[in-house]
Each structure stands twice: as C-alpha cells, then as structure tokens.
Amino acid sequence: MSLRKRVHYDERDSPYDPDNEEDVDNDEKKQQHRTSKKQKIQSDKPPSLRVQLNALTVPVLKDILRFNHQNPFGNKSELISRILYLVKHGGYPRCPRCKFGRLKRRLHRRKDESKFYCPGYPSGFREGDSFIRCNYSTDACEKETFVFYESLNLIV
DSSP: OOOSOOOOOOGGGOSOOTTOHHHHHHHHHHHHHHHHHHHHHTSSOOOOHHHHHHTSOHHHHHHHHHHTTOOOOSOHHHHHHHHHHHHHHOBOOBOTTTSSSBOEEEOOSSGGGOEEEOOOEESOSSTTOOEEOOOOEESOOOOBOOOOOGGGOOOO
C-alpha cells in the first residue's frame, strides 16, 4: 500500500478550459492588447532627444558642448543632462568685456533684483596659472539658444 495520497481533480478545479468561451475571449483580448502595444512602439514618432544623444559617444557630446561654448567635463549622463537643460533653457553668453568669461547669475532674495556678472577666466590649466578677474556686471542678460551642428541630423 502506498503512503501517497491520491488527489482527484474535478473539471471545475482546472485553471484553463479550452472549450470555455470566457477563457477564449480573455485570451483574444490579451493578444489584441499585446499587438496594440507593438503598434504603438513601431509608430512613426521620432525617438526623444535623450535617446538620440545616448546613442552618441562621449567625445561627440563634448564637441557639441564645446561648439556652444559650454562646460565639456563630466561623464556621459552628466553631459546628456547638461545638453538637455541647455536645449530647454538656453545658455548664458560670454562676457562682452573680457570675451573669455561666461556670465553668471548673482542671486538675490527677490528674483527681479538678481544681476549678472562675469567672474573672469583662467589664464591656463597648469598649476600656478593665474585667474584673470573681470568686474563686468549687468542687470539684464539674454540667454543664447543651443545649436547642434548639421552633420549630426538630430531631431529636436
């Protein structure tokens, strides 16, 4: 005699019955949902700018930032987020007095009283090189639009 219990399944206990119309309808609905998702993915919508930039290499991303006179330092994710921010908001222009520094915002507790100033620029990147200060200040500043060079063929 066996010590195992024999388990008898009723047809009602079966999780799936191919003859049951409700199960067939549910399967058809699931299949339609899957195909509709695939159709949404395969639509003619162009990929987002983040996806397009992610396909580029780090040296190309740094060249894009240099082309717009922005900071080209950081890892790939920092470069991409910097480019996306500059595309959306624009970048501060170069100083009109010293031509090398980039304007920065001096924050005030009231936004309407904030001013823009040029901190200056380094004379070189070696140790011991001096930092040339600039005392330019202004009340208003228009941001520059971010531009991609034509050979990239990015869709913005």
